[in-house]
Amino acid sequence: MYQLIRGGAKRSTAKLCAGVLAVALALPHAHAASLQVAPTSLQLGPRQNAEALWISNSGTAPVDVQARVFRWTQRNGRDELEPTTDLVVSPPMQALAAGQQQLIRVVRAVPQAPAAQLSYRVIVDEVPKLDPTRQGMQFVLRYSLPVFVQPEGGTATTPDLQATVVTPPDGKPVLEVHNRGTGYAQLADLAVGTPERPQIFQPGLVGYVLGGQTMRWPLDIAAGRLSGATLSAKINGASQATPLSPTPPAR
8 A cells, every 4th residue: 555745844644545556756857656565465373473575676766765563443434543562663764776675574572362353554655865956846655554463263353344324414425334343344346236236436445444443435426326225345355246234324
C-alpha cells in the first residue's frame, strides 16, 4: 500500500491507503519513483519472532528510506495508528544506491504467543531530499503494509461481517461493516446484485475490518440503487463475491 506525500518543510502523518505500486514525480525536474517494497503484507505465526521485507531502488539516483511500526486499531469507523514497541524494524533507516536491494527485518519484541490476532502497520517512507534550490512541490512515496500476528494454534481467526448502508442527510451513502469475528477481513470489489452476477461499482481494495471492530467507507453509487439490493464483496482475496448482508437497509 502506498501514499504520495508532498514534500516540503513538513511531512504528513501516517495514513492508510489502497494500492501496491505508484509513480511519484518531483518538480521541476521530474523522475520516476524508485522505491519498491515486497511483500505488501506480512503474517507472523504465534511463536514466529521475525519476518522479512525487501526494499529496492529501481531508479537511477540514491534514495533514503525510513521504516517504522505502529499498532493498528479501528475507532469510530476509522483506522488508528499508535506508536508501539511490540514490533521493531531493523535497520530503521537505510540509504539505497541505484539498483540496490536491502533486507529489513520486522522483529517481535514480545515472543509469547498472543491470545488473539494482533494487527500492526509498517510504514516505509521515502525521505525527501533537502534541496534549497528546488522549485515547486516534491512528491515522495509512503508504503503502509499490514502485519498480522496470529494467536496460538486452535484459536479461530475468521471474520464474521455485518453490514449496513446508511444514507446521511447529505445524501451520499456510507457502508458500515462490523466484524463480529476474531480475524481480519479484507474487502475488495464492492458490487450490487447477486454474488453469481455481481455488478461491481467500487473496484479494487476497499479496506480492512479488524476482528471485533467497525469500519465505514463512503460509497460511489446512488442511494437509490441500494434500496432492497444485495451488497457483496470479495473477502480476503477470494475469487467469488460474498454477500455482506441479505438486504442492506438504506436510511
